[in-house]
Amino acid sequence: MAEGTVAGDELRLFIERIERLHEERQGIADDIRDVFQEAKAQGFDTKAMKQVMKLRKMEPHVRQEAEAILGTYLAALGMTPIEEAIALAAAA
Numbered sequence: 001m002a003e004g005t006v007a008g009d010e011l012r013l014f015i016e017r018i019e020r021l022h023e024e025r026q027g028i029a030d031d032i033r034d035v036f037q038e039a040k041a042q043g044f045d046t047k048a049m050k051q052v053m054k055l056r057k058m059e060p061h062v063r064q065e066a067e068a069i070l071g072t073y074l075a076a077l078g079m080t081p082i083e084e085a086i087a088l089a090a091a092a
Helices: 002-041 046-057 060-076 081-090
Strands: none
Touching (some): 002 046, 046 081, 060 081
């Protein structure tokens, strides 16, 4: 019976730790949302910001390859550079 209690205590501790982490994650998500709202209030395009963040996470060679493929496709469709920038921002 003592082993069941020990396992039960360990399980409870794991669950409580996970619950705390979920609460912290929600708090961080709320903070991120607030920063995006603040940026939007200052006139920044949050979709473009998210796209920039996505690109910054990529390895340089992966990003360059993706941009080259996108450029090739846009050129094949006769899209201008400004349309290319808009398409990149919309892809967020």
